[in-house]
Amino acid sequence: MSRRAFQLRRRSIGFSLIELLVIIAILAVLAGAGIPAIRNMIYTSTGSMAESQLRFGLGAARDLAIRNSGGDTAAVFTFEPGGRMMIIPMVYVGQIVDTTDPSRKVGIANAPTAYRDVFAPTALAEPMQLPAGWMVRGFAPPGAIFAAGPNNSGSTVESNGWYYEKNPVGNRRMNLGNDTIASAVNKGNWVFPENGFFDPLQTDTGENRRNTFMVRFQAGSGRITGASVDPVIVLLPRNQIDWNTPGARPTGLTPAFTSKGDWRRIDFADNLPNWAKSVAKISEYDDIAALIGCRSADAALACSVNLLALYDESRMAQAIGARGVNKVTGCIYGGAVGTLNNASEVPKAPNIDLSLWPTTSLASGNAEYVQMLVNNYMLNALKYSDVESGGPATNLDADARLFRMDSYLGSIVETK
Secondary structure: OOHHHHHHHHHHOOOOHHHHHHHHHHHHHHHHHHHHHHHHHHHHHHHHHHHHHHHHHHHHHHHHHHHOOOOOEEEEEEEOOOOOEEEEEEEEEEEEEEEOOOOOOOOOOOOOEEEEEEEEEOOOOOOEEOOOOEEEEEEEOEOOEOOOEEOOOOOEEOOOOOOOOOOOOOOOOOOOOEEOOOOEEOOOEEEOOOOOOOOOOOOOOOOOOOEEEEEEEOOOOOOEOOOOOOOEEEEOOOOOOOOOOOOOOOOOOOOOOOOOOOOOOHHHOOOHHHHHHHHOOOOOHHHHHHHHOOOOOOEEEEEEOOEEEEEEHHHHHHHOOOOOOOOOOOOOEOOOOOOOOOOOOOOOOOOEOHHHOOOOOOOOOOHHHHHHHHHHHHOOOOEHHHHOOOOOOOEOOOOOEEEEEOOOOOOEEEEO
């Protein structure tokens, strides 16, 4: 074979360095153009799936109400730190006399009490789970969350207990007064399911309650009952109580639990609605409050809402100036709470992880300001200047999608 033929053959089976570099550059350009498109496609797909699951969850609770003539039903929103948003269909099981101040037992002199409806999960409808990272917030209108204290006439008004804590151990504060961003009076708050951020050993101190929200449907018709300011009790068993250790929760029960055969133990209840109905018939009101009232680690307070926001938690966090979400909880909640736990654990109280915000951010060290940023983000009213000092006073793009509940049809309708 001649030298010329050998060179031609060699070139036909390989690439020069320049050719390889050109190919790599072309692939890099294609990847740079394609990866964002793929990410947007995935985001759009999971967003559609999240909306479908939201509609299925609400529809399941509504269908249950139409079939259930014995009482209302509810779609209850829950979130376990590190997990996914859940929509749990529940049924009404009765009403109990509960304490509005968990630090004071029912039945003692001057103990504040209230009648509360009780809802429990049912096996007649399956819970729905949203895709990872997708969340739902409910709108608490003005007056739904209020602080204890004197009203305009000087009379003392007690807190209803929903998303308000007398001596909170976490740093989360709802905007109860003026909005320092919009320079306006409070126009409501967008609340998050906080049922997973609590200390099970502090539920009877009055400083740590579980909170969430729900959509309530009328029995027989499936219509929406509308937003309310009176919280109900929703049963969300934790199964984390050491029932055999003296002094373990629930406290104050007479007599104390003595064996696994004690029917009052929720961790052995195979039918929560029937179990809750039996508990509601106990003669001692304080025992009821400890088992299914606001002193129980297995119960949460929830009000009905009729406005919902569907959004991606990571995108919201970045839009309001955070570096991202907490790695342990998967949301903006997290971080240490006093001496309760460290930053690598799930906080034992509603606690916004302020370490996610740089010191240059306007929200640095201010959890209430973060809540106001969230409120404005959900309404697509957030400005760049609200997040960073010196930013333009133009609206920042928000991806939250708002849905309202049609009060007559009981269906969900997207608002623009």
